[in-house]
Amino acid sequence: DAGVTQSPTHLIKTRGQHVTLRCSPISGHKSVSWYQQVLGQGPQFIFQYYEKEERGRGNFPDRFSARQFPNYSSELNVNALLLGDSALYLCASSLGPETEAFFGQGTRLTVV
C-alpha cells in the first residue's frame, strides 16, 4: 500500500521566490495536515484540511497558504520566501480530522 507521498523531496529556492509543495494522502484518507520542522526542533503545525475545508491553522504568517483538492491531495504554498523558511515540510494524512495521522517523508526546502 502506498503511504503518504510528498513531492519534491528536495528543492532550493531564492529569497523572495514562491514555492509549492505537494502531498498525496493514503488512499481513503480525507484529511491532510502540514507541519514545518526546522533543524533541531520538533514539527510545528501549519494547517489541517478535511473535505477541502480548512479545519485548523497554526501560528504562521499569511505568506503560508494551502488547499485540498477533490481527490484529497493537497498543496502548501509559501510566498516571499525568507531564509527562516528553510525546513523540512511534513505532510500527514488521516481518515478524518480526529484520527491517527500518518506522515510522509517530507520535502526539504532550502532558501538561499
Place this chain on the structure above:
Amino acid sequence: AQSVTQPDIHITVSEGASLELRCNYSYGATPYLFWYVQSPGQGLQLLLKYFSGDTLVQGIKGFEAEFKRSQSSFNLRKPSVHWSDAAEYFCAVVPMDSSYKLIFGSGTRLLVRP
C-alpha cells in the same frame, strides 16, 4: 502556557541496555499522547499512543510508555536497546480542546554505543 517538554536533548546508551526517554506536558485536561520516531532525513513513524484506559501502553519495536496523570508525564521505555534504535524521538500531544493538531516536544536524540 500549554507545552510539551522533553528535558533530554541527547541520550547515549550501550546496546542491550535499558532506555527511558522523558516527556512532560502542561495542559488543563489530559490530552491524547503519542511517541514518534524519526530517522535522519525521514518522516515520522508512530511508536505508540495513549487515549484512555490502561496507563501502560505497548507499541511497535518493543517500546512501551507509561502515562502518569499525577506527574503529567508519558515516558517512553525499552528494556534492551538495539543499534537500529538510534534516531530522534518526539513526544506529542493532541489537546482535548483543539482539532487534531499534534503539538510536539523538541525531541531527544538517542545514540547507541556498540
